[in-house]
Amino acid sequence: MAATEARRGAAGALWFRAAPVLAVLGVVLVLWYALAVWLNAPQVIERTLSAQPGWGAIDLLRGAWAMDRPVLPAPHQIALDLVGSIVDWPLDSPRNLLFHAAVTSAATLLGFAMGTLLGAVLAVAIVHSRTLDRSLFPWIIASQTVPVLAIAPIIIVILGSMGMTGTFPKAIISMYLCFFPVAVALVKGLRSPGVIETELLHTYAASKPQAFWKLRVPASLPFLFPALRVGIAAGLVGAIVGELPTGAQAGLGARLLTGSYYGNTVQIWSALVMSALLGLALTGLVALAERLLTPGGRR
Amino acid sequence: MTALVALIRAQRLATLAAVFAALSFVLPLGFSAKGQALHWPNVAGPFVFACCGLFTALLAVLRPPRRLAPVLGFALLGALAALAPLILLATDVAAALDAATWRSGFWCYTFALACLGVTTVRRLAALEPGGGFSAALSAYGTPLLFGAWVIVLWQLLVRAFDVPQVLLPAPSAVWRALWASFGVLAGDFEQTVLHAVLIGLVAGSALGFVVGVLIDRSAFLQRGLLPLAALASTVPLVGIAPIMVMWFGFDWHSKAAVVVVMTFFPMLVNTLAGLAGHWSLKRHTAGGHVDNLTGEFAPICQHVTAEQVDLHALMAPAFLGKRQNNRFGQWQCHSCRGRKAFIFRS
Numbered sequence: 001m002a003a004t005e006a007r008r009g010a011a012g013a014l015w016f017r018a019a020p021v022l023a024v025l026g027v028v029l030v031l032w033y034a035l036a037v038w039l040n041a042p043q044v045i046e047r048t049l050s051a052q053p054g055w056g057a058i059d060l061l062r063g064a065w066a067m068d069r070p071v072l073p074a075p076h077q078i079a080l081d082l083v084g085s086i087v088d089w090p091l092d093s094p095r096n097l098l099f100h101a102a103v104t105s106a107a108t109l110l111g112f113a114m115g116t117l118l119g120a121v122l123a124v125a126i127v128h129s130r131t132l133d134r135s136l137f138p139w140i141i142a143s144q145t146v147p148v149l150a151i152a153p154i155i156i157v158i159l160g161s162m163g164m165t166g167t168f169p170k171a172i173i174s175m176y177l178c179f180f181p182v183a184v185a186l187v188k189g190l191r192s193p194g195v196i197e198t199e200l201l202h203t204y205a206a207s208k209p210q211a212f213w214k215l216r217v218p219a220s221l222p223f224l225f226p227a228l229r230v231g232i233a234a235g236l237v238g239a240i241v242g243e244l245p246t247g248a249q250a251g252l253g254a255r256l257l258t259g260s261y262y263g264n265t266v267q268i269w270s271a272l273v274m275s276a277l278l279g280l281a282l283t284g285l286v287a288l289a290e291r292l293l294t295p296g297g298r299r
Numbered sequence: 300m301t302a303l304v305a306l307i308r309a310q311r312l313a314t315l316a317a318v319f320a321a322l323s324f325v326l327p328l329g330f331s332a333k334g335q336a337l338h339w340p341n342v343a344g345p346f347v348f349a350c351c352g353l354f355t356a357l358l359a360v361l362r363p364p365r366r367l368a369p370v371l372g373f374a375l376l377g378a379l380a381a382l383a384p385l386i387l388l389a390t391d392v393a394a395a396l397d398a399a400t401w402r403s404g405f406w407c408y409t410f411a412l413a414c415l416g417v418t419t420v421r422r423l424a425a426l427e428p429g430g431g432f433s434a435a436l437s438a439y440g441t442p443l444l445f446g447a448w449v450i451v452l453w454q455l456l457v458r459a460f461d462v463p464q465v466l467l468p469a470p471s472a473v474w475r476a477l478w479a480s481f482g483v484l485a486g487d488f489e490q491t492v493l494h495a496v497l498i499g500l501v502a503g504s505a506l507g508f509v510v511g512v513l514i515d516r517s518a519f520l521q522r523g524l525l526p527l528a529a530l531a532s533t534v535p536l537v538g539i540a541p542i543m544v545m546w547f548g549f550d551w552h553s554k555a556a557v558v559v560v561m562t563f564f565p566m567l568v569n570t571l572a573g574l575a576g577h578w579s580l581k582r583h584t585a586g587g588h589v590d591n592l593t594g595e596f597a598p599i600c601q602h603v604t605a606e607q608v609d610l611h612a613l614m615a616p617a618f619l620g621k622r623q624n625n626r627f628g629q630w631q632c633h634s635c636r637g638r639k640a641f642i643f644r645s
Contacts, residue, residue, distance in 0.1 A: 240537055
């Protein structure tokens with residue numbers, strides 16, 4: 001395979017990579033449009049076409065792909081809604097999806113920072129204390145079996161009664177999801193140095209802090225960054241969940257909620273696409289940091 | 300004397316617990332409306348348990364046990380000590396107190412209890428796992444004991460500070476609510492777990508497994524579908540819930556559909572990792588080898604077919620999930636009766 005690939009030119013290699021993606025994408029789009037017709041057809045026929053006799057297949061297709069509140073919106077409707085909301089409205093307008101994305105990403109990033117810190121502190125404590133390893137670690141794992149959807153309103157009520165609203169409660173929920181992968185991966189990473197490395201530092205008469213900073217921390221980096229990528233994606237979900245019970249003021253979660261209140265499916269789908277893009281951007285950010293910070297790049 | 304100092308120095312936390320437990324017998328627990336001070340001897344039931352607490356704290360200073368039975372007995376005594384303030388809070392003595400304020404004696408005992416709790420957890424964790432039973436006890440007992448102490452202190456602090464139930468209910472209130480609405484919760488369990496989760500889980504993982512195998516078998520799909528699957532998996536699945544309700548209605552079908560979507564991606568990713576990552580390695584261990592002439596995988600002897608090799612290789616990673624760490628593998632054909640060992644080239 002490698003030999004045949006080397007024989008192709010640069011453009012050929014690009015085509016070799018892009019063609020399957022494009023083909024599958026095309027198939028998905030065709031299926032999506034077909035599914036949209038199939039799901040929307042009953043409503044189109046009932047609402048508009050039954051009034052005008054003698055309608056044909058073209059009318060049905062046109063109606064199904066341009067419905068106001070479709071069961072499944074066509075891809076171009078979602079794309080138009082997404083682009084329209086960004087282009088037509090100023091950045092600080094609640095109708096602009098970038099505004100909501102900024103609100104959500106602020107909560108995500110704050111929660112991610114707090115969660116990473118909490119996870120790191122927990123991991124260091126667990127690695128150094130047998131008591132915490134035995135008593136606390138099982139509860140950290142158990143904490144993730146509690147559905148975050150149930151925790152979110154509790155946290156919002158408690159913090160709200162303390163006078164904290166806005167970004168901070170959402171960041172706490174996002175932290176709750178973020179700290180777990182970081183803590184687990186760091187515990188694994190900090191313990192990854194083998195007997196040989198530990199004994200080498202022992203022969204150098206390295207102190208415990210020296211052994212920690214010069215052996216354990218660098219050894220944990222390859223474990224840390226994949227966890228951070230998982231963590232920031234989980235943090236985004238946490239921030240969106242945190243926006244659901246707050247009464248829908250701003251943020252992608254609020255956008256999803258208002259969309260489902262008013263049955264505005266196009267809005268739900270465009271908010272979903274926007275949050276997927278945001279998740280991609282945030283994960284990309286962490287991957288970039290990984291490439292810059294890990295010697296030798298991504299492993 | 301020096302022996303006592305050495306003991307105290309070795310057991311600082313337990314000494315702290317003993318000192319504060321003793322203080323709680325001297326200082327007033329609270330004041331009644333008439334201005335009368337409340338002490339442990341004024342309340343019969345809690346008094347017994349408070350004495351037990353003082354005894355336990357003193358015992359903790361004197362003897363750091365190493366074996367299983369004393370450690371367990373120590374944990375049990377600590378649990379008895381925790382009963383004193385819990386009973387005190389539950390009785391109507393607390394209601395008769397002046398504005399329900401707790402004084403220094405009560406806080407001293409609570410602090411002593413916290414120290415005692417940390418000591419018991421620490422000792423159970425430090426237990427050297429010997430046999431099967433004590434190892435299991437150390438592995439499962441430590442987190443359970445830790446959780447129990449957290450619940451005890453939670454109950455104590457919430458009741459003593461009289462935290463509004465809207466903010467943080469006491470564990471006892473949670474337990475009462477759980478017991479009272481048992482029937483409703485059982486119905487919810489049936490609806491959520493037996494309908495939505497089980498059906499969704501089976502359907503979602505089956506779908507993920509099948510799609511994973513299909514992607515793995517076809518290089519075209521692997522290059523085409525994987526980037527799109529990665530993109531789709533960044534969609535926060537909470538947002539899918541309202542769409543699923545719109546499509547499948549308010550019954551359990553919509554919930555099962557969400558579960559299907561949520562289980563699909565992890566299953567797909569892990570199936571692919573199991574298949575692709577160690578595919579060639581697994582084929583080796585399953586009885587295949589690289590043919591010298593064609594450069595392709597072939598069964599190692601004529602008694603197995605290529606399909607059998609593939610099937611064997613397919614099942615191993617998905618269900619065992621174990622990596623083949625050693626570079627040497629052995630495979631035995633039952634017909635040839637000859638063991639063939641070979642070395643993997645990575």
